[in-house]
Amino acid sequence: MPKEQRRVLTQDEESELLGKHSACYVCLKTLEGYSPEEIQFDHIYNYADGHPQELSNFAPVHASKDPRKLNCHKAKGRKTPYEYREEYSGPHNSDNMLRYR
């Protein structure tokens, strides 16, 4: 079976996702103040594991090249946002986790 290409989102799809998610899927902090170039759309479940590349399987994450801003996309590496969040549960993040429960 040929390897499936990573899906590229259209502008419309990206704005739909931004309308649904107001926070980064990895750190759960707001995306406010981040320009479109500073946001990446990542798979919630890894498509390499056979998960569908539907729009519902994408979520925005911080990906700023500005060192003073967040780059969760780079920080999490190849993990899915969900896996990364499970590991990334230091005390500084607990307020955020509670709010989203």
Ligand SMILES: [Zn+2]
């Ligand atoms: Zn983030």
